[in-house]
Amino acid sequence: MLNQLTIKEARERLDSGQITAAALTMACLEKIKQADGQIKACLLVDEVGAVKAAELADRRLAAGQRGGLLGIPYLAKDNILTKGLRTTAGSAMLASYIAPTDATVIVKLKAAGAVLLGKTNLDEFAHGASTEFSAFGPTHNPWDLQRVPGGSSGGSAAAVAANFCLFALGTDTGGSIRHPAGFCGVVGLKPTYGLASRFGLVAMTSSTDVPGPLTKTVEDAALVLAVIAGHDELDRTTVKRAEDDYGRAMNLESIKDLKIGLPKEYFSAGLDKSVVQKIKAAAAQLEKLGAKLVEVSLPSTKYGVSVYYIITPCEISSNLARFDGVRYGHQAEAINLAEHYALSRAEGFGPETKRRIMLGTFALSAGYYDAYYLQAQKVRSLIIADFDNAFSQVDLLLTPTTPHTAFKFGEKAQDPLAMYLEDLFLTPSSLAGLPAISIPAGLIGNLPIGLQLIGPKFSEPLILGVGEKLQIKI
């Protein structure tokens, strides 16, 4: 079953001529055909395009070209623009939208010879933590079909867990790569803000959105990051810097002398004991390898979700103002322009997107701006200061990804606040723009639970290197 291979395993076999990209791609397409009826991870499968891309990759391989992702099949979250292929962002608003350009990350993957298989499901416009808010119906968790895959990159996480592809792209604004990675038992990397280009992502929260990989192993996340990272003239928030060798991070000889911080606020009394036990076991593993464990405090952690759910809706209400039913997207029948806007948006947007636009509209209203948006931006500074302080004492932070394993459909869909609190451990690092990775920490019952490593800006080599030591087969 070639689709079960990791990128690294497939890489060796492709390079030695043992397998072809075409065969690898066919194996993925077969698996999707066989299982996606139940999992519903894919919103679009481009068989013709994938086969063509695989043949091209095989020709490049035959010509002696090599590269980390040459001939590797992948799926992309459907809020990442793909030229000529429908991009819906999980919304009825964009149900038939075809982008005129590729996102920069797609351009880079294409140039690297990766094979795009199709697009994956998500909460509408990436607003959610369960993929239940997709206009095209929910994705099911491959570990238990009665449960959500997490979100918002739930389709990408479920697809990797179900071996539909060798890796998938997601986007993370306040946990949307790491949360479903934790629920589906795969690796999810949120890069430092500004490391990988946002050009061509359907904008949600421009100050925290980042694209990143969901993979089967930590090594594979490094391989994908090496391709998608880098300055982009089309995204002025990407940072110009010397390239890191993400592959070399895997050879991290020793983690001796590293100080690993355990933030006490992430292990509060209410946290499920079985979750604590898994994370503590990972900490013990690091200690055994010579790292020093240090308890640290990030006192503003408790404000993370509040800050996030002011800043995010504000940026959403502004970013989603572009959906006016004129230039693209759903168009309603109306008699005048005002009604055209109001009805196009009413019919095109789903409940959570409307809620967030309304929240943002409220928080940005004159008279309330200072009390909400400005105050949130100030508390955001305090959250960043907490991390700065912690990283003056330790090299990395180890925390749970989520407070529990995957929940059942419908459990939180009617309670927005409960859904928002899913991101409790994930929003602070997003607000600070820090890199973080979720790695499977084991099973609780028959469901995966993730651990999270958070590092200072641009410390991807370190979190990948340490993460690799913590990998366990689940």
Added chain:
Amino acid sequence: MPACPFRSGGYPVYSHRLDLGIRRGDNAIFMLTEQDIIHLSELARIKLSAEEIQNSGPQLSAVLSYIDQLSEVDTKNTEPTAQVTGLTNNWRVDAVAPWAADEVALALEEAGEMVEGQLKVKRIL
């Protein structure tokens, strides 16, 4: 932090400012009325159904009540953060770049009715 109109029960200072008339309830829980929701939906250019108007009040109120915990944080000496890259004045040349004709065509296909190269929209009045 600046006085929150909800907390003080006072009205915003300037007459052009929005006043949703939202007040904190006795149990310190925000209550958005149906009128507030309708007003917000008009500002957001989204026509809500009767059911959506009914549901939105309690849902948004619950979120706002939770978020209200931020008012307890002392930020007197704290600067706001709008972005985290540390980049400043990242200029580019203000020039129109050519765009491939096939991509222009794809982009225009997504739009509504075109008349002589212009997008036709509904009348305003």
